[in-house]
Amino acid sequence: MARTDSASEKALGSRRKTFRRADLWLLLLIALSSVLLFVFFLWKDTRIRTPVLEISQDGQVVGVYPLSEDRELLIGSKESGGYNVVRIENGKIRITEADCPDRSCVRSIAIDRRGGSIICLPHRLVLRIADGAGGIPDAVAE
Amino acid sequence: MDMNRSDKPQSSIPPENLFHTDTPAARIALLGLLTALSVIMGYIEARIPLPLPVPGIKLGLCNIVIVFVLYRFGGLRALPVSLIRVLVIGLLFGTPVSMLYSASGAVLSLLGMVLLRKTGRFSVIGVSGAGGALHALGQILVAAAFTGGTGIFRYLPVLLLAGEFCGALIGFVDLILLRRLKSRRNEHVL
Ligand SMILES: [Zn+2]
Numbered sequence: 194m195a196r197t198d199s200a201s202e203k204a205l206g207s208r209r210k211t212f213r214r215a216d217l218w219l220l221l222l223i224a225l226s227s228v229l230l231f232v233f234f235l236w237k238d239t240r241i242r243t244p245v246l247e248i249s250q251d252g253q254v255v256g257v258y259p260l261s262e263d264r265e266l267l268i269g270s271k272e273s274g275g276y277n278v279v280r281i282e283n284g285k286i287r288i289t290e291a292d293c294p295d296r297s298c299v300r301s302i303a304i305d306r307r308g309g310s311i312i313c314l315p316h317r318l319v320l321r322i323a324d325g326a327g328g329i330p331d332a333v334a335e
Numbered sequence: 336m337d338m339n340r341s342d343k344p345q346s347s348i349p350p351e352n353l354f355h356t357d358t359p360a361a362r363i364a365l366l367g368l369l370t371a372l373s374v375i376m377g378y379i380e381a382r383i384p385l386p387l388p389v390p391g392i393k394l395g396l397c398n399i400v401i402v403f404v405l406y407r408f409g410g411l412r413a414l415p416v417s418l419i420r421v422l423v424i425g426l427l428f429g430t431p432v433s434m435l436y437s438a439s440g441a442v443l444s445l446l447g448m449v450l451l452r453k454t455g456r457f458s459v460i461g462v463s464g465a466g467g468a469l470h471a472l473g474q475i476l477v478a479a480a481f482t483g484g485t486g487i488f489r490y491l492p493v494l495l496l497a498g499e500f501c502g503a504l505i506g507f508v509d510l511i512l513l514r515r516l517k518s519r520r521n522e523h524v525l
Contacts, residue, residue, distance in 0.1 A: 212458060212461075219465055220461060223495060227492040228492065230495075314433075
């Protein structure tokens with residue numbers, strides 16, 4: 194059995210440059226596509242005329258709410274477990290309370306009309322800013 | 336960060352004995368040691384939560400070990416090391432879901448690195464940098480499948496960049512490591 198296989202001999206054995214031109218192009222390509230993706234999301238956000246909060250669980254929309262009214266929503270139930278408390282306050286949305294194991298949804302940054310999303314992976318819950326141009330349907334939640 | 340801290344245990348191992356694995360037993364022992372090391376790195380990483388709404392998403396510090404194994408022993412040996420690491424870390428500090436997406440990140444990252452390395456055009460730094468970005472992509476894809484929403488993709492750009500940056504740093508550290516061990520081996524053998 195060879196101690197080191199040929200590819201790493203090729204990479205290390207020859208006194209080639211540590212950082213090659215091909216590396217630079219590869220890394221630049223990835224960086225560029227990230228930036229493009231970022232710009233794309235920014236562009237998408239600016240196209241939202243009437244931002245609303247869309248709450249979905251298990252991939253299905255469970256409620257749509259305007260950002261203008263302050264309110265507190267309970268998703269799931271505290272008794273049976275698996276709940277998140279969503280608060281809309283001064284146009285900012287946060288998850289203030291949850292019983293998920295990691296609580297990273299509670300720690301995540303508030304979102305507002307500029308767009309973005311908050312996710313609670315254990316509860317498969319997604320809060321996102323959507324376009325409510327078609328009129329806000331009556332909010333229904335648990 | 337903890338790059339410096341993390342490569343110390345490896346450099347304290349006498350390389351003449353441990354990295355010149357002629358017998359299968361010695362090789363298995365070393366790979367086991369490296370797997371354990373990657374689990375420790377995973378533990379360290381689990382203690383530093385990223386300011387993201389998605390739990391368990393990692394920058395892939397463990398790749399420091401995976402890249403090393405990939406270059407020293409090849410992709411076929413790096414795969415089990417990576418998967419055992421995912422399993423152990425998932426059982427110890429994670430949830431079944433977080434285990435699934437770290438597995439996805441690990442496999443996608445390793446697959447990409449194996450292919451990029453095969454081309455022979457990139458150095459460890461480029462390969463590892465791309466591996467870091469793929470690691471982020473793999474995790475996000477599974478996380479998106481689980482939330483059933485695309486909202487999570489919003490975090491992809493920043494994660495791709497961070498993963499790429501960390502990956503490139505890791506590649507640099509591994510390059511030094513591989514060179515050091517190689518030159519010592521030469522001294523030993525020649
Ligand atoms: Zn949560």
